[in-house]
Amino acid sequence: MFQTHVPSFPPAQQAQIIRAHQRDLIHVSSLREQTDNILRSWFGTRWLTRFDKEVELCVRLVYEALTTGRVIQTLGEEYTNTWVHPKWARSPRIRAALILLPIIPPYILTRLGPSLYARCPRSKGIANAAVNALEVAGEVNLALFYISGVYYRLVRRLLGVPHISATPIDPNTRPPSYSLLGILILVRIGYRLLNYFRARSPPPALSIVDEKSPSADNSDEAQLDGRPVSTLLNYDPEADLASSDEKGDLTILDLETVPGSVRASRTCTLCLEERTATCVTECGHLFDWNCIYSWGREKAECPLCRQSLNLTKLLPIYNL
Structure with a gap:
């Protein structure tokens, strides 16, 4: 056999x-x-x-x-x-x-x-x-x-x-x-x-300086983004971000006084939510900044009119 x-x-x-x-x-x-x-x-x-x-x-x-x-x-x-x-x-x-x-x-x-x-x-x-x-x-x-x-x-x-x-397998060839x-x-x-693990470890104790002490009024104190470091110790970024959407330093538009019908027109066509950081493309369409930037990284065209999209030419709009 x-x-x-x-x-x-x-x-x-x-x-x-x-x-x-x-x-x-x-x-x-x-x-x-x-x-x-x-x-x-x-x-x-x-x-x-x-x-x-x-x-x-x-x-x-x-x-x-x-x-x-x-x-x-x-x-x-x-x-x-x-x-x-x-x-x-x-x-x-x-x-x-x-x-x-x-x-x-x-x-x-x-x-x-x-x-x-x-x-x-x-x-x-x-x-x-x-x-x-x-x-x-x-x-x-x-x-x-x-x-x-x-x-x-x-x-x-x-x-x-x-x-x-x-x-x-070729015995005479060595694979990479x-x-x-x-x-x-x-x-x-x-x-x-x-x-x-460093981030999870407890931070070292910081000495609390009295605001009325002479060291608190020192003009040579280190600053970050134009603010003294001592004022940032109790800074809450989420509270500041929540208030900046409605009443920010970069806009004179008070959204609390805008009628609901007008605010409804401020919807981003990508995320279907109200725009909080409006920007305009070269073709004239308005989007939320994060939405259109994420879209442009995947596909370099406007999601509405299909024209070419250049992320370096997005213009922020603060009052619209």
Whole structure:
């Protein structure tokens, strides 16, 4: 009887895994851009801005379902001639975990997080701690990948799902090493943890100076933004920010005396809330500064008229 020889494939190299991941990001970004253009032409910019998280969720789920879900290579894996080891790829549970775990938890935290914070204020600190822990875990996994060469994503490391390659290893060629990048990432993580523990440690006791003492009236006292440092010790920035929206030093407009119908026209078309830092684009449309700046970093065009948008030419308007 003839014995069938089952070929063994070498593990994918670091460069192959990195290129595959980059190609997948490019294809997902292209698919997202085309989907945005279609939905914008159908439902408008407001609808797309309101449901941008859901659109991103659907695009990523469709891409992963049509590739990993069907036990075929992604476009990035096909480009680098790599794929998931068949031992794990045949398991429906493993495939579902590879698709859902990197996508669903971030969506829940970004979309449902604000509503949960409003109902239970204590959950905000827990959720922020969970997000920070996931970010640190992802960076640690990336550093370990650069050092060891396997498991580019944290989910694959947790599930133990490696990549294999159909390209034979050339014994005469030394593959590139990314160990230095992994060490630098670990150093950065250690520095961030050190700053975190320093911030959590109690500050040193400050000696309280009497306002009537001669040292309080010293004209040589250090100043910050034109204010003496002693006046900033009990400064509440949130109270100042809340009052600046209604009665700021940079505007003569008292919004408390403006009728409600007029204030309704001051709504930003991106966030659908009242503008607090109005700015105008070159095409003459008014937006909230944070909204249009965030929009312009992603897409350099006006969300209303589609004209080119230059963030360096945004003009602030204080009385409108």
